Amino acid sequence: MIKKLTATALLIGGLTAGAAQAEKWHMPTPYGDANLPTQIAHEFAKEVKEATGGELDITVHSGASLVKHPEIPRAVKTGQVQLGEIFIGIMGNTHPVFKHDNIPFLATNFDDAKKLWEAAKPQVEKQLDREGMTLLYTVAWPAQSLYTKAPVNTLADLQGLKMRAYSPSTSRLADLMNTTPTTVQVPEIPQAFSTGIIDAMITSPSTGVNGQAWDYLSHYTDVKAWIPKNVVVVNKRAFRRLDKDAQQAILDAAARAEAKGWEGVRKKAAEDTQTLADNGIVVSEPSAELMAEMQKIGDTMIEEWKQEAPEEVSAILEQYQQ
Secondary structure, three states, rough: OOOOOOHHHHHHOOOOOOOOOOOOEEEEEEEEEOOOOHHHHHHHHHHHHHHOOOOOOOEEEEEOOOOOHHHHHHHOOOOOOOOEEEEHHOOOOOOOOHHHOOOOOOOOHHHHHHHHHHHHHHHHHHHHHHHEEEEEEEEEEOOEEEOOOOOOOOOOOOOOEEEEOHHHHHHHHHHHHOOOEEOOHHHHHHHHOOOOOEEEEEEEOOHHHHHHHHHHOOOOOOOOOOOEEEEEEEHHHHHHHHHHHHHHHHHHHHHHHHHHHHHHHHHHHHHHHHHHOOOOOOOOOOOOHHHHHHHHHHHHHHHHHHHHHHHHHHHHHHOOOO
């Protein structure tokens, strides 16, 4: 739900500013200020303001403080806000192309993840355009790994547990792991563990560090299942209303943001994994049996994904596998 903001501040119809008045844009993001994607969002907004001489002023509303994460795509699409940051996978119900980086073991290192993104980008841009949005930039997360309250050597150790889900693909993954998918957004993770709403999750070391996972669980099995991304999108009509100089300022800042994100995430992944260990979480490599079981699930999900949108998914996979 969108919290109270004046209609003139949010609605695209009220974006025409006076010559001496800065145009105010609002950018909701789903994660807190300690996260790399949010830090980059703040830098992006600052660069746009400086490049436009203050004529375009973007306010970043972090931690889902303005719009709850699942509602951000609709808020940007309908023009309630001008731009926003979204975890790509949560749009998987909109179109299967958005599931490309939530498929386990399709791309498990940063080089492969970047290659997969370049393969998927044309299809993602096409779908966003149909929905009235324009792609600005992406920021990758560290690889997603398994957090639990006890050691895990095989999938049998997880059977019957309540597994956090945050996208259509992670819900399906939980099903295939014989766990119960339970939707929990990032700000709610500590309370969900503490109250027994969830027992396990697959997420990045950064999410674990920022949520102080050592307070409510004890084991991190570094399966490196996939490398997801956040995407920053702008309402197409709002962008087109800007003059060419302002548009270029946004695109230039977006290009720098994407470069910083792909560079910074590599360092962040190593640092945050070490922080988990430093705070008492047992960080371990997965057993061969667990990896074989997880890989089999990944193969199943790839085949299911192909069936959802054969033309688009085949185009992504063919380009990626070249």
